[in-house]
Amino acid sequence: MINELIYVYCIAINPPGLIDELKSRGLKSISIDEFNVLIKNVPENEFSEENLRLHIADLHWLEANVREHINVIGIIMGYTPVIPFKFGTIFNSLEGLEKFVADYSGSLLENFELISGKEEWAVKIYCDRKALSKHIDELSEPAATLEKQIMASSPGKAFLLQRKKADLIENEMDRICKECGQSYFNELTVLSGATHLNNLLPKEVTGRDDTMLLNAAFLVGKDKVTDFKDMTTKLGSREVNSAFSVELTGPWPPFSFISINEKTQ
Amino acid sequence: MNENVIDRSRDITILEVLDRVLNKGVILTGDIVISVADVDLVYLGVKLMLSSVETMEQLKSGKH
Numbered sequence: 367m368i369n370e371l372i373y374v375y376c377i378a379i380n381p382p383g384l385i386d387e388l389k390s391r392g393l394k395s396i397s398i399d400e401f402n403v404l405i406k407n408v409p410e411n412e413f414s415e416e417n418l419r420l421h422i423a424d425l426h427w428l429e430a431n432v433r434e435h436i437n438v439i440g441i442i443m444g445y446t447p448v449i450p451f452k453f454g455t456i457f458n459s460l461e462g463l464e465k466f467v468a469d470y471s472g473s474l475l476e477n478f479e480l481i482s483g484k485e486e487w488a489v490k491i492y493c494d495r496k497a498l499s500k501h502i503d504e505l506s507e508p509a510a511t512l513e514k515q516i517m518a519s520s521p522g523k524a525f526l527l528q529r530k531k532a533d534l535i536e537n538e539m540d541r542i543c544k545e546c547g548q549s550y551f552n553e554l555t556v557l558s559g560a561t562h563l564n565n566l567l568p569k570e571v572t573g574r575d576d577t578m579l580l581n582a583a584f585l586v587g588k589d590k591v592t593d594f595k596d597m598t599t600k601l602g603s604r605e606v607n608s609a610f611s612v613e614l615t616g617p618w619p620p621f622s623f624i625s626i627n628e629k630t631q
Numbered sequence: 632m633n634e635n636v637i638d639r640s641r642d643i644t645i646l647e648v649l650d651r652v653l654n655k656g657v658i659l660t661g662d663i664v665i666s667v668a669d670v671d672l673v674y675l676g677v678k679l680m681l682s683s684v685e686t687m688e689q690l691k692s693g694k695h
Binding site: 466627 | 646647649651652653654655656657658659660661664666667668670672673675676677678679680682
């Protein structure tokens with residue numbers, strides 16, 4: 367007999383039965399206490415610890431499976447609140463899964479309470495530093511003052527001051543980016559129940575020419591989602607900040623707001 | 632059913648998805664589970680970018 371493992375996608379409360387689409391993809395919804403756990407039996411030759419490690423290094427395998435993971439959770443999320451699991455969480459046995467649910471039932475209920483009626487939205491803010499530097503004299507008083515000095519100086523002195531200004535511009539742009547990111551974050555925080563800051567991603571990863579200055583997740587009440595979206599549009603189109611762009615994606619399963627993490631315990 | 636981001640996931644980059652699913656959600660360790668070790672998103676992202684550039688090049692050279 368082939369030994370099968372249990373891949374867990376998410377936990378839901380009272381899902382409206384398992385939709386055919388998921389059934390045909392081999393998924394099962396099993397009841398444990400008051401919870402419903404979305405699982406799939408997976409073969410050891412693909413998902414044992416050793417095989418999983420090998421597969422992760424294969425980008426095609428990783429992409430296909432990661433998309434499957436989030437796709438399944440997304441479908442369930444359309445019907446009922448879900449607690450998503452980190453990609454690639456596999457139980458060795460049903461007993462182990464049952465023990466987890468029993469041990470963590472209080473914590474699971476707390477998490478459900480936190481996320482129900484809310485959606486996770488992700489906001490990334492980017493700055494086009496080239497565009498920003500063109501407007502620096504309008505946005506920075508020290509830069510404008512120095513520019514006036516340059517205009518009034520002899521060519522030799524102007525040359526030295528230009529070099530000084532180049533450094534000043536970099537520092538001023540850092541300051542403006544920080545202030546802008548913080549003010550956008552504050553405006554959006556007012557409309558959300560919880561926030562989570564993610565790591566900034568470098569240009570080699572985003573593939574964009576502009577610089578990421580905020581990568582945040584917001585837990586937004588369903589009644590506030592329209593306001594939240596409107597606010598991101600408003601922030602993204604502020605005239606004085608044409609160098610900044612705001613990217614909004616969602617609703618996501620509430621990955622960023624689940625507080626069941628054995629690594630930190 | 633409301634439309635969510637997953638319905639439009641073709642438009643969402645794999646990086647955006649990885650940013651959510653790799654190190655967030657319910658995170659378990661210990662004897663009862665097998666789980667993916669921490670993966671550095673930046674490292675993976677660079678690998679993905681390189682591989683997508685390669686794929687693009689292959690597509691281009693295949694078409695022309």
